[in-house]
Amino acid sequence: MEVVICPTHDDLSIRAARIVAELLRAKPDPVLGLPIGSTPIGLYHELVRMHREEGLSLARARTFNLIEYVGLGPEHPQSSHRFMRQYLFDHVDICPDKVYAPSGLAMDLDAHCLFYEQQIADCGGIDLQVLGIGTDGHIAFNEPGSSFSSRTRRVALARQTIDDNARFFPSRQHVPLMAVSLGIGTILEARRILLLASGPNKAGILAAAVEGIINEMCPASALQLHEHVTVLTDESAASRLTVSAGQRR
Numbered sequence: 499m500e501v502v503i504c505p506t507h508d509d510l511s512i513r514a515a516r517i518v519a520e521l522l523r524a525k526p527d528p529v530l531g532l533p534i535g536s537t538p539i540g541l542y543h544e545l546v547r548m549h550r551e552e553g554l555s556l557a558r559a560r561t562f563n564l565i566e567y568v569g570l571g572p573e574h575p576q577s578s579h580r581f582m583r584q585y586l587f588d589h590v591d592i593c594p595d596k597v598y599a600p601s602g603l604a605m606d607l608d609a610h611c612l613f614y615e616q617q618i619a620d621c622g623g624i625d626l627q628v629l630g631i632g633t634d635g636h637i638a639f640n641e642p643g644s645s646f647s648s649r650t651r652r653v654a655l656a657r658q659t660i661d662d663n664a665r666f667f668p669s670r671q672h673v674p675l676m677a678v679s680l681g682i683g684t685i686l687e688a689r690r691i692l693l694l695a696s697g698p699n700k701a702g703i704l705a706a707a708v709e710g711i712i713n714e715m716c717p718a719s720a721l722q723l724h725e726h727v728t729v730l731t732d733e734s735a736a737s738r739l740t741v742s743a744g745q746r747r
C-alpha cells in the first residue's frame with residue numbers, strides 16, 4: 499500500500515484527480531469504478547474543472563457505480579445514479595451508454611447482480627476503482643462481516659451506516675435498509691485501487707484498515723491484500739496512522 503498524506507481535503511481531491519487524469523491520458527477508454535459520499539465530491543469537482551479548462555476527456559471512459567440503495571429509482575435525490583450525474587456526469591463529456599450502475603429497483607435483484615458482474619467482465623474488468631471508507635470500515639456497502647470473496651449482491655446496511663447516512667435524507671426513517679453493492683472480491687479484482695479518507699471521524703478506522711489486522715470485521719483491511727493500492731488521506735484522517743507520508747509498504 500502506498501499512503502499519501504495530503505494537508506487538506508482539497509489537496510487530496512487534486513491528487514486523486516491527477517491519478518484519474520493520468521490514467522485517462524494513458525488509456526483513453528479505461529474502466530473506472532466510482533463511489534458516492536462526501537469524500538469524493540472534491541475529486542469530481544476537480545475532474546470537471548480539468549475537463550472545462552484543460553480539455554480532459556472522459557468520452558471513451560466506461561464507469562461503474564459502486565452501489566445503489568434498494569428501492570430508490572435513478573431520479574431519487576439520494577440514489578447513486580443521481581449523485582453521479584449531479585457531481586460528474588452532467589458536467590463532462592462522458593457517453594451515457596458507457597455509464598453502468600446497479601439498479602435498486604430490479605424485480606430479481608440476484609439476477610441483476612449477476613448481470614452487473616457480467617457487464618464489468620464484458621468491459622474487461624475495472625482499471626481503477628476509487629473508494630471511500632465508512633466509519634465502520636465498509637467499502638462500497640460491504641459492511642463488517644462481509645466475505646473478502648463476496649461478489650455484487652444485495653446487502654443489509656449496518657446501523658452505524660444508517661446513522662451516518664441519515665444526514666443525506668429527510669430523517670433516519672427514510673434511509674433504505676438494503677443496498678446493492680459491488681463485493682469485496684469484485685473490488686479486489688480491480689487493477690488499481692484508490693482509497694480516499696478525509697476528516698477526523700475516519701482516523702480510527704483508517705488506521706485499522708491500513709495498519710490493523712486483516713479481518714472481515716474491518717472490510718477495508720482487505721485492501722492490504724491487493725498489490726496496487728494508493729491511500730490518499732488528509733492529515734485529520736491520518737492522525738492515527740504510524741506510517742509517515744509517502745511511505746510505501
Ligand code: GLP
Pocket residue numbers: 533534535536537538564565629630631632633636637638639659663
Ligand atoms: C457511503 C458509500 C461509501 C462511502 C461512505 C463514506 O456509505 N456507500 O462508498 O465510502 O459512504 O462516505 P463519506 O465520504 O460521506 O464519509
